[in-house]
Amino acid sequence: MVREFVATRQTSYTSKILRSSSHRRRRRALLRLTARSSATSLSVLRPRTGTRGLALSILSLQILASKCQQQYPLLNGKEKCLKNDILKTTIRNMSSVRHLNQEEAINVDLELFNEYQFSVDQLMELAGLSCAHAIAEKYKPDPDKGVLVCAGPGNNGGDGLVCARHLRLLGFTPEILYPKPTDKPLFNNLVKQCEMYDIAFIKEMPNMESLNSKYHVIVDALFGFSFKPPVRPLFAPIIELLSKTSVPVVSVDIPSGWHVEDGPTDDTPALAPDMLISLTAPKRCAKHFRGRYHMLGGRFVPPQMQKKYELNLPEYPGTSQVVSLS
Amino acid sequence: MVREFVATRQTSYTSKILRSSSHRRRRRACKEKCLKNDILKTTIRNMSSVRHLNQEEAINVDLELFNEYQFSVDQLMELAGLSCAHAIAEKYKPDPDKGVLVCAGPGNNGGDGLVCARHLRLLGFTPEILYPKPTDKPLFNNLVKQCEMYDIAFIKEMPNMESLNSKYHVIVDALFGFSFKPPVRPLFAPIIELLSKTSVPVVSVDIPSGWHVEDGPTDDTPALAPDMLISLTAPKRCAKHFRGRYHMLGGRFVPPQMQKKYELNLPEYPGTSQVVSLS
Numbered sequence: 001m002v003r004e005f006v007a008t009r010q011t012s013y014t015s016k017i018l019r020s021s022s023h024r025r026r027r028r029a030l031l032r033l034t035a036r037s038s039a040t041s042l043s044v045l046r047p048r049t050g051t052r053g054l055a056l057s058i059l060s061l062q063i064l065a066s067k068c069q070q071q072y073p074l075l076n077g078k079e080k081c082l083k084n085d086i087l088k089t090t091i092r093n094m095s096s097v098r099h100l101n102q103e104e105a106i107n108v109d110l111e112l113f114n115e116y117q118f119s120v121d122q123l124m125e126l127a128g129l130s131c132a133h134a135i136a137e138k139y140k141p142d143p144d145k146g147v148l149v150c151a152g153p154g155n156n157g158g159d160g161l162v163c164a165r166h167l168r169l170l171g172f173t174p175e176i177l178y179p180k181p182t183d184k185p186l187f188n189n190l191v192k193q194c195e196m197y198d199i200a201f202i203k204e205m206p207n208m209e210s211l212n213s214k215y216h217v218i219v220d221a222l223f224g225f226s227f228k229p230p231v232r233p234l235f236a237p238i239i240e241l242l243s244k245t246s247v248p249v250v251s252v253d254i255p256s257g258w259h260v261e262d263g264p265t266d267d268t269p270a271l272a273p274d275m276l277i278s279l280t281a282p283k284r285c286a287k288h289f290r291g292r293y294h295m296l297g298g299r300f301v302p303p304q305m306q307k308k309y310e311l312n313l314p315e316y317p318g319t320s321q322v323v324s325l326s
Numbered sequence: 327m328v329r330e331f332v333a334t335r336q337t338s339y340t341s342k343i344l345r346s347s348s349h350r351r352r353r354r355a356c357k358e359k360c361l362k363n364d365i366l367k368t369t370i371r372n373m374s375s376v377r378h379l380n381q382e383e384a385i386n387v388d389l390e391l392f393n394e395y396q397f398s399v400d401q402l403m404e405l406a407g408l409s410c411a412h413a414i415a416e417k418y419k420p421d422p423d424k425g426v427l428v429c430a431g432p433g434n435n436g437g438d439g440l441v442c443a444r445h446l447r448l449l450g451f452t453p454e455i456l457y458p459k460p461t462d463k464p465l466f467n468n469l470v471k472q473c474e475m476y477d478i479a480f481i482k483e484m485p486n487m488e489s490l491n492s493k494y495h496v497i498v499d500a501l502f503g504f505s506f507k508p509p510v511r512p513l514f515a516p517i518i519e520l521l522s523k524t525s526v527p528v529v530s531v532d533i534p535s536g537w538h539v540e541d542g543p544t545d546d547t548p549a550l551a552p553d554m555l556i557s558l559t560a561p562k563r564c565a566k567h568f569r570g571r572y573h574m575l576g577g578r579f580v581p582p583q584m585q586k587k588y589e590l591n592l593p594e595y596p597g598t599s600q601v602v603s604l605s
Contacts, residue, residue, distance in 0.1 A: 117471040121400035126408075133598045169578060170598060192396040197581045299448060302476045319412045319449060321598075 096312045097296075097325065099284045102260040105225040108280060108309060112300075120186060123300060124155065127279050128162020130297025130321040131252055134277045135163075135217060136170045137322065138293050139248070145216040146173040148247075150205075150238060152222035152256070153180040159252050159279070160221025161190040168197050175200045175215075179234055205238050211245050218242060218249045220273060222256035225283055230267050231257050240269050248274035254283060263288030281311045282325065294326040375591045376575075376604065378563045381539040384504040387559060387588060391579075399465060402579060403434065406558050407441020409576025409600040410531055413556045414442075414496060415449045416601065417572050418527070424495040425452040427526075429484075429517060431501035431535070432459040438531050438558070439500025440469040447476050454479045454494075458513055484517050490524050497521060497528045499552060501535035504562055509546050510536050519548050527553035533562060542567030560590045561604065573605040 100108065112118050135147070149164040151157035157178065164174040176199060181187060195201070206214065220242055222235055231239055239257045242249055250273060254260055257268040261284040264270035274291045279298035286294065296313065299321050306313055316323045379387065391397050414426070428443040430436035436457065443453040455478055460466060474480070485493065499521055501514060510518055518536045521528055529552060533539055536547040540563040543549035553570045558577035565573065575592065578600050585592055595602045 116475045117468040119400045119468060121398050122404045125401045125404050129405075136598050168581070189396040189398060196395045196583075198583065302447070304475075304477065319415050319600075 098311050099282050101284050105283055124158050124162055126300050127159045127298045129166050131163040131277050132166035134295040134322040139217050141171040142216040146175050147217045148215045149174050149176045149219040150222055151178045153182050156221050156224030164199055165197050175202055177202050215247050218247050220249050220256050221252040224253050225260050229265055243269040243271045250275040253279045258285045260285055295322050296325050297322045377590050378561050380563050384562055403437050405579050406438045406577045408445050410442040410556050411445035413574040413601040418496050420450040421495040425454050426496045427494045428453050428455045428498040429501055430457045432461050435500050435503030443478055444476055454481050456481050494526050497526050499528050499535050500531040503532050504539050508544055522548040522550045529554040532558045537564050539564055574601050575604050576601045
């Protein structure tokens with residue numbers, strides 16, 4: 001919707017009319033604008049000549065206008081300004097924030113650990129916390145269904161484990177699938193914390209029917225920005241199910257199986273998450289994201305680092321740990 | 327505030343209005359009463375039912391989180407410091423001309439202060455840190471490095487009263503926590519003296535420094551009178567002596583089972599907030 005709107009704004013004719021003093025001309029120009037963005041294939045926009053042609057054009061325009069009014073009702077002044085602000089903020093958030101390639105993502109991470117002397121514990125805690133907050137913002141806890149957290153073997157999986165713990169505190173009922181636990185103190189501790197929080201660890205991926213009936217949200221924390229295709233055999237069936245389930249999937253940082261820069265590959269069933277939570281900054285593959293909610297989390301990037309990498313991150317509202325990018 | 331309200335409720339003024347013949351006045355008085363009633367109920371519930379831990383219980387809860395739950399100090403300190411920053415941001419707005427002075431002690435309370443300073447920076451405040459006795463351990467060295475990389479200034483000595491009152495709009499007292507046993511060592515006594523007399527609002531992290539963890543202000547030390555107290559995990563007994571404006575609870579990492587085990591009766595945190603008001 002945004003891209004189409006930007007395209008139509010480039011027509012100078014309509015822009016001129018929008019500044020016209022005549023209210024009726026402005027209305028008509030706005031309708032034309034919205035009509036074009038939704039019905040570009042309609043042949044009625046072909047120029048016609050002659051009186052009959054003119055009458056036909058006016059009639060078709062009126063039909064289009066009524067259709068558009070249903071889809072894009074004309075707003076009064078206040079609503080227009082509000083939607084304008086939201087649109088401007090969304091465009092600004094989406095278009096100006098820099099999308100990192102794989103090398104930059106790795107470098108930013110290394111800098112945080114080596115130069116800033118952050119520990120993995122610290123940043124993972126803040127990352128997992130923001131994931132839980134993003135989920136809580138858009139999905140409400142379901143008394144009858146749980147949240148399935150699929151945790152991979154690396155740091156992305158660690159983020160998932162932290163997220164599960166915080167989801168528990170926020171009133172959700174998480175369950176964790178951790179098919180390939182990493183035997184290091186950090187991960188062993190995270191598992192222990194989840195167990196102490198009464199979070200069940202399931203032994204194998206449920207089948208499709210079970211998946212669709214038992215859970216209302218699935219968190220995909222399998223692979224992050226260090227992933228290089230192809231997907232190993234252990235995880236391929238899991239991703240297959242996640243790509244076909246009717247339950248909304250929330251991907252942590254990178255939709256698992258996607259190429260970090262190019263997005264969905266031909267080798268793997270293309271995961272189509274409902275929500276993507278980019279951590280620190282979005283990666284290039286996020287441009288292929290077509291779900292409803294693109295959130296930014298991992299609120300620990302200081303101003304100097306933002307300047308250095310020209311991240312152009314949007315401002316987090318108040319004390320919130322997440323901000324919407326779409 | 328609660329005590330004043332209870333006092334005013336006892337005046338018959340509102341009661342008189344409620345008996346007034348004017349419908350509009352009765353409506354207004356009734357609405358105000360209901361609203362205040364709700365706030366009062368919630369506040370009383372938050373304040374009176376939440377359990378205040380003694381020193382031994384506070385130490386045990388901490389040990390259980392580290393030994394049985396296998397939390398790392400990094401993790402909990404990060405969440406604790408984050409909630410302190412949020413509590414401060416909730417009640418005090420950033421001042422473009424003045425900074426926030428964070429006084430960090432040698433122990434974990436100081437560590438909470440260092441984390442808090444870092445998050446205050448992200449929230450638009452201008453923190454400066456006084457860390458007179460840095461602890462030479464990787465955890466604390468890293469926290470100091472993070473603050474330096476965030477462009478947070480470390481000042482070498484406590485400013486005098488005039489400077490303190492003019493340069494800062496909030497002071498964070500993160501000197502001593504629940505492991506503290508009086509008396510205050512000579513290095514810190516002058517700092518606490520200034521904090522007890524400054525006109526700048528003081529925010530104490532977990533325990534007002536210098537207070538006895540259970541009995542509150544002692545006779546040995548100038549009594550710190552903070553404007554805000556941020557109790558971490560659960561309030562300690564000394565919080566009953568707190569007379570400032572804001573008593574907040576932070577450190578949102580206590581699972582339901584632990585709450586039951588220690589009968590903490592913690593109030594519910596609103597939404598995804600990392601702090602909740604106890605007064």
